[in-house]
Amino acid sequence: MEITLNVNGQEHKVDVEPRTLLVYALRENCGLKGAHVGCDSSSCGVCTVVLDGKIPVKSCTMFAVQAEGHEITTIEGLGGGANLHPLQKAFHEQHGLQCGYCTPAMIMSSYALLQHNPDPSEDDIRRGLSGNLCRCTGYMNIVKAVQQAAADMRQPAEAAD
Amino acid sequence: MSDQIKDLNPAKECRAMGKSIKRREDARFVQGRGTYVDDIELPKMLHMAIVHSPYAHALIKGIDTAEALKVPGVKAIITAKDLAGFNLDWIPTLAGDKQMVLATDRVMYQYQEVAAVFAETRAQAVDAAQLVEVDYEPLEVVADPFKAREDKVILRTDREKKTNHIFNWNVGDREATDKALAEAEVRVKQKAYYPRVHASPLEPCAIVADMNTATGRLTLYLTSQAPHAHRTVVSLVTGIPESNIRIVSPDIGGGFGNKVPVYPGYVCAAAGTIVLGVPVKWVATRTESMTTDSFARDFHMEAEIGATKEGKVTALKVTTVADHGAFDAAADPSKYPAGLFSICTGSYDFPTAFTEVDAYYTNKTPGGVAYRCSFRVTEASYMIERAMDTAARELNMDPAEFRFKNFIQKEQFPYNSPLGWTYDSGDYETTFKVALEKVGYEELRKEQAEKRAKGEIMGIGISTFTEIVGAGPSKDFDILGIKMFDGAEIRIHPTGSVIVRAGTKSQGQGHETTWAQIVAEELGLDVDKILVEEGDTDTAPYGLGTYASRSTPTAGGALALGARRIREKAKRIAAHLLEVSADDIEWEDYKFQIKGVPSKSVTTQDCAFAAYTNPAPGDEPGLETTYYYDPPNLTFPHGAYICVVDIDKSTGEVKVRRFVAIDDCGTIINPMIVEGQVHGGLAEGFAMAFMQEIVYDEEGNHLNTNYTDYLIPTAYEVPKFETGNTVTPSPHHPIGAKGVGESPTVGSPAAYVNAVIDALSPYGVSEIDMPISREKVFSKLRAAGVEAF
Structure with a gap:
């Protein structure tokens, strides 16, 4: 069936089966490979994208058809090239990634978290990211990255220095 | 220190080595533009x-x-x-x-x-x-190696030998060890099961x-x-x-041996x-x-330590029953069917030792991969560190004091272990002292005594482990006959930028950064101008890949020595450019200069340009090399880890209050990356100690086939880590590096478990197997008659 997905401000007309999961529609129909697949039980979180600007969603728990009418933001829509989002910058600067497989989703979950809570405590961050697994970093530098990004986003002028 | 390491000139500020240079591979990953x-x-x-x-x-x-x-x-x-x-x-x-x-x-x-x-x-x-x-x-299903051992049902009907026994592998002097144990003033036995686990990279x-x-x-x-x-x-x-x-x-997207x-x-x-x-x-x-996928571990081990009443160890015997599943698909170097398990004497000076492993077929998934580990080293380290704690308790000695009494001393290196290894270098006492000081060991013991008096439960666990990594020297190490050297190719382009290729393959280790750092240091070039490429067999030089902490010990050596070979040629070009003989040129401050005349100098970049535009007479044009490095020995990283836990006596919940990890991996290429790998490995050690285990029932049904049942820790469970380093360079490695990615996974499980047992020891608890669930602790407490409230 033909549906229209609004991804990163762009409309994608895609032909999917009713059972197609959003993550596969994003990856295979829209060509956006930043959301990954790591499990089949919605446990690992590497497929996380953001719905309507602030709701983190594991895109393997949602059918593509259910996403119609929503604004979907993926890592590709967050920033790129010379205009990296403060979270992307912070993950790099704080060494918050190693193999990179969980990274786009970890950043999207962090993005949603900071929309709800611009000044999270370490405990808030650890709870907020507990739907996203990482096997490489032990999470410590991910927490630091989110703290740095949160500070940057609260004071964008200072961060630009 | 050997000449090779001196070459790095550690006395002065390095150009690229030892710096926390931000990773060059990150840009594509944070933008979702990696290619898996x-x-x-x-x-x-x-x-x-x-x-x-x-x-x-x-x-x-x-x-x-x-x-x-x-x-x-x-x-x-x-x-x-x-x-x-x-x-x-x-x-x-x-x-x-x-x-x-x-x-x-x-x-x-x-x-x-x-x-x-x-x-x-x-x-x-x-x-x-x-x-x-x-x-x-x-x-009929045989899902248990001890049942398989009875040979009542023969699983592999395709094999000539009608038995489920795959191999007996043993090392050391059985008779001398048995004799030493029989004569020992104190004998301590310790059983430990290292559960079957899955490495679970997220990709x-x-x-x-x-x-x-x-x-x-x-x-x-x-x-x-x-x-x-x-x-x-x-x-x-x-x-x-x-x-x-x-x-x-x-x-x-992560490998970990998987x-x-x-x-x-x-x-x-x-x-x-x-x-x-x-x-x-x-x-x-x-x-x-x-x-x-190939599983990891599944070792049923039993150790026996002999010691004097004063606490000096005299002998070690470790026997193991290994469950290999339906086919023997263990991933080990050919000569080592139980991997490097014979590192089980650890950091301690055992005069005599013996170990044997018997492996059996069962109706389970085949495998035996080294999950973030150098071929069964994790099992060996876990066994000896658990047994050392038990022996200390038996001797009524503090586990730290007991370790100090038995460490291989700094002066004993190179140290020949009773099980046949030559440890290259180490300084166990110093590393342990740094860890004890950082954690505040004496104060913690005082606090523990006060808490015990009040009926509160707190434990301190120690692991002072030694690893054996970097397989390996071709005289002993091969896979399917192919020797375990590794290769690196370095090509300097006319304008001085570089492409580096290696037979290794990063899965998150950050080779695109660290390999560039090695070459930049050796040739006085900018890291930013060095592109690192791995993983394409059409272009990369031959090498056996990245696992068992072997990349830096093998390919790292190839990169350094390859770069030095290029430097030799560049020196001849420099002599040509400066119109002197090569003997009059010295490499000083990352430049070629006329001896004692810093004003008369050229850079590697100058030489690279000349190699293509104005080659030295009689020399081949161009500036590139391929170097295959066959390491003369393995490397032996070590560390001292201390874990502090508090246990809720009502619920059995174990809270890791602190975890101090001091690693000695020799020369450090990039401290940020080393720390990151240590964090990750400590988290995986935590996962094994408290959460991960593959479970089968008697009918061979796999009971936890996904992440709802096979538990991977999240940011919420994983504790915070306090890390640090001592540096004892490897005397034989070209840059003195030893490898680090697996030390924390190897060393930490025993620290977590020893902490829990230390906490529960006043209640007569001396045994608990991983993963330590709340239920296990709860049951131990109730069985010991500890009131919940």
Whole structure:
């Protein structure tokens, strides 16, 4: 069936089966490979994208058809090239990634978290990211990255220095 | 310190080495622009799905694919019969056994691969796989190695030897050890089971196999930690010349040893593209990954330590029963069927020791990968560190004091262990002292005594481990006969930028940064101008890949020595440019200068330009080299870890209050990356100590096939870590580095477990196996009569 997905401000007309999961529609129909697949039980979180600007969603728990009418933001829509989002910058600067497989989703979950809570405590961050697994970093530098990004986003002028 | 290390000139500020340079690979990952195998799509590509067995042991009476073939989009279904036509129904394992690719006349473990379906879409392939009808006749299941040992049911009917026993491997002096134990004033026995676990990189195994029928070239995009080794294996089993096989290992979403073996899914996809002439993609689901990837550990160990009353160890004996599953597919160097388990004497000066491992077939998934570990070192380290604590308790000594009494002393290196290894270097006392001071050991013991008096439960766990990594020297180490050296190629372009290629393959280790740092340091170049490429067998020099903490010990050496070879040539060019003889040139402050005349100098970049525009007379133009480095010995990183836990006596919950980890991995290339790897390994150690375990029932049913049941810790469970380093450079490695990625996984589980036992010891608890669940602690407390409230 033909549906229209609004991804990163762009409309994608895609032909999917009713059972197609959003993550596969994003990856295979829209060509956006930043959301990954790591499990089949919605446990690992590497497929996380953001719905309507602030709701983190594991895109393997949602059918593509259910996403119609929503604004979907993926890592590709967050920033790129010379205009990296403060979270992307912070993950790099704080060494918050190693193999990179969980990274786009970890950043999207962090993005949603900071929309709800611009000044999270370490405990808030650890709870907020507990739907996203990482096997490489032990999470410590991910927490630091989110703290740095949160500070940057609260004071964008200072961060630009 | 050897001349090789002096060459680094540690007395002065380095240019690139030892700096926390931010990773150059990050840019694509933070933008979601990495390229993992599942991201690769080729024209006309088919998708493959696999039919798995619901039984752990059964005869196959028939396979009916008629209904499945009717599903729209299905192009073909293959079974073992089809593979037999290509001699691919069985493949050799690294351990000298063979394993089925698809089940022939029987299945040997639950979820074993039975048939492969090829269809236009992923969904069609999965739909059709569900319609393949297989007629099974269940057989008696042996899911326990101790039951297998009885040989009542022989599992491998295809083998000449009618026994489930695979091998007995032993090292050391059995008689002398038994005698020393018999004469010991104190004898302490310690049992420990290291549970079967799954390494679980978040990216499952995957392949895109592409046979170009016009050129006859087979390209495999593969989740491979060892692309060259895999190319050689593919060539050997298919008969296709290596020159017609290209393996590309693109970005890899974590490996941890999981992506070392050749899996049946890969072979089926390759067979599919060869037969069908179009590309085939297979991406394992998490359930497939959990149930059919090689497992790790599954060692039932027992150690006995002999000691004097004063606490000096006199002998060590360790015996192990290993569960290898249905085929012996353990991934170890050929001469070492139980890996490097004979490092089990650890950091301690045992005058005599003996160890043996007996391995058995069972109706379980085959494997035996070194999950973030250098070939069974994790098991060995866990055993000795647990046993040392038990012995200290038995002797009524503080476990720290007991360790100090028995450490191999700094002056004893190179140290010949009773089990045959020559430890290159170490300074166990210093590292341990740093850890004890950082954690505030004495105060913690005082606090613990006060808490115990009040009935509160607190524990302190120590692990002062030694690793053995960097396989390895070709005199002892090979895989399928191929010696375990590694290669590096360095090409300096005319304008002084560089491409570096190596036989290793990063899966998150950050080689694109650290390899550049080594070359930049040796040649006085900017890290930013050095591109590092790995994973493509068409371009990378031969090497056996990245696992067992071998990349820096092997390829790291090749890079440094290759760069020094280039520097020798550049020196001749510098002499030509400065119009003096090469003997009058010295390498000083990252430049070639006329001896004692700093104003008369040229850089490597100047020499590179001249190599193409104005070569030295009589010298070959160009500036590049390929270096194969065969390390003279392994490296022996070590560390001292201390864990502090508080236990809730009502619920049994263990809270890790602090974890101090001091590592000594020799020379450090990039402190940020080392710390990051230590964090990750400590988290995986935590996972094994408290959460991860593959569980089977007696019928061989795999009970936790995905992450809802196989527990991976999140940011919320994993504790905070306090890290640090001491630096004892390896005397034989060109830059003195030893490797670090696995130290924390090897060293930490014993620290966590020892902390829990230390906490519970006043209640008579001396045994608890990983993973330490709340229920286990709760039951121990209740059994000891501790009131919940």
